Amino acid sequence: MKKMNIGLIGAGFMAKAHSIAYAGMPMFFWPAPAIPVKKTIVDINEEIARDSADKLAFKTYSTDWRAIIEDPEIDIVDICTPNNIHAEIAIAAAKAGKHIICEKPLALTSTQARDMYLAAKENKVTTMVAFNYRKTPAVQLAKKYITEGAIGRILDFHGTYLQDWSADPNSPLSWRFQKSICGSGALGDIGTHVVDMLRFLVGDFDSVNARTATYIPERPTQSGLSDSLGNIKSSSNTPKKPVDVDDQCCFMVQCKNGAFGTIEATRNAWGRNNFITFEIHGTEGTIYFNYERRDELQVCFAKDNDDRRGFRTVYTGPSHPYGSSLWPIPALGIGYTETKIIETYDFFKAIMENRQPEPNFKDGYAIELISDAVLESAQTQQWTKIKEIS
Numbered sequence: 001m002k003k004m005n006i007g008l009i010g011a012g013f014m015a016k017a018h019s020i021a022y023a024g025m026p027m028f029f030w031p032a033p034a035i036p037v038k039k040t041i042v043d044i045n046e047e048i049a050r051d052s053a054d055k056l057a058f059k060t061y062s063t064d065w066r067a068i069i070e071d072p073e074i075d076i077v078d079i080c081t082p083n084n085i086h087a088e089i090a091i092a093a094a095k096a097g098k099h100i101i102c103e104k105p106l107a108l109t110s111t112q113a114r115d116m117y118l119a120a121k122e123n124k125v126t127t128m129v130a131f132n133y134r135k136t137p138a139v140q141l142a143k144k145y146i147t148e149g150a151i152g153r154i155l156d157f158h159g160t161y162l163q164d165w166s167a168d169p170n171s172p173l174s175w176r177f178q179k180s181i182c183g184s185g186a187l188g189d190i191g192t193h194v195v196d197m198l199r200f201l202v203g204d205f206d207s208v209n210a211r212t213a214t215y216i217p218e219r220p221t222q223s224g225l226s227d228s229l230g231n232i233k234s235s236s237n238t239p240k241k242p243v244d245v246d247d248q249c250c251f252m253v254q255c256k257n258g259a260f261g262t263i264e265a266t267r268n269a270w271g272r273n274n275f276i277t278f279e280i281h282g283t284e285g286t287i288y289f290n291y292e293r294r295d296e297l298q299v300c301f302a303k304d305n306d307d308r309r310g311f312r313t314v315y316t317g318p319s320h321p322y323g324s325s326l327w328p329i330p331a332l333g334i335g336y337t338e339t340k341i342i343e344t345y346d347f348f349k350a351i352m353e354n355r356q357p358e359p360n361f362k363d364g365y366a367i368e369l370i371s372d373a374v375l376e377s378a379q380t381q382q383w384t385k386i387k388e389i390s
């Protein structure tokens, strides 16, 4: 069976998730499209790079991402760095003819995202942007129901991504709160996941009307580039610096097909951990999903008799999308890892079939155009049309 060598850049949270997925993908999806081989891991911090090679089972490590681009044996470049260097690495990887999986959001701006998309297109490489939540089997089941017309024409929808890991003003000023490194705050970091899911489920967005806020305007400085996601609190005398991105955003969405929706992303929702939800109302029914109960899809079908109409819970299992390759009975437990394993499978399959998987760099670029429109609308306080892919 064909083997494909991976070079992974940025050895933090996502490196762990992707590394588990490389190991796990053939165990679930057999015969695998190709076998991932973890060849080189890179981190700018040498101690982290060395440690990660052992922990995540890579053959070698480096502190310079160019080592991966220049290595002719590397087939796939996996970008798990903070957002500010996604574009530079991806463009170099595309020019070197490597296939690319890049963490989300794709870039700092839609201009950068466009350059990445065009570089990949010109060099005919396969790309994926790692919006893994849409790979949750229950989300894929929602897509199946919608495509089959089970809830009719979509009227409106509501999406949320609510977290509280940084609701404490003493959680440090990591790269996620610095515009030059992250691009935008709650919008780019978590809001884009909901945008990706709803764009996938409902259709293309046409325009947005947004409001953003920064409730915690300064945070204690931190050393080092890795983000501890609120697990380290600073003392009260640590010097503080300004936050220059949103920590909450809320926007209305008008879709091209007439559907209307609202999306909220916040890092200040105490008690909410990874509260990714959507509710979609159609002429023939409703679908509700909450990632904190990700084995379940709640559905109500209008055509059911009056005496039994109501929400039912479908537990995803072997009869549902990707289910025959996952676990043998419903409700054994789909986790974050499974979403990353499915993502890896889709990416490898697309490489072997010489086509683009979804979501790819074109989707990542489309989502950057939406983010730009949200930020513009928050400034002008006007409905803002989303620019077309060009």
Ligand SMILES: NC(=O)c1ccc[n+]([C@@H]2O[C@H](COP(=O)([O-])OP(=O)(O)OC[C@H]3O[C@@H](n4cnc5c(N)ncnc54)[C@H](O)[C@@H]3O)[C@@H](O)[C@H]2O)c1
Pocket (backbone or CB within 6 Å): 009, 010, 011, 012, 013, 014, 015, 042, 043, 044, 045, 048, 063, 065, 079, 080, 081, 082, 083, 085, 103, 104, 105, 130, 131, 132, 189, 225, 226, 227, 228
């Ligand atoms: N799909 C998801 O669910 C999800 C979840 C979290 C993060 N992310 C995305 O993944 C990316 C990484 O986030 P994370 O949480 O893993 O970050 P992290 O802070 O845990 O790790 C980032 C690592 O990159 C290293 N790094 C920084 N600059 C580098 C450079 N120039 N060369 C090599 N290494 C460098 C840092 O030292 C750090 O170890 C971001 O784009 C983020 O938005 C996605």
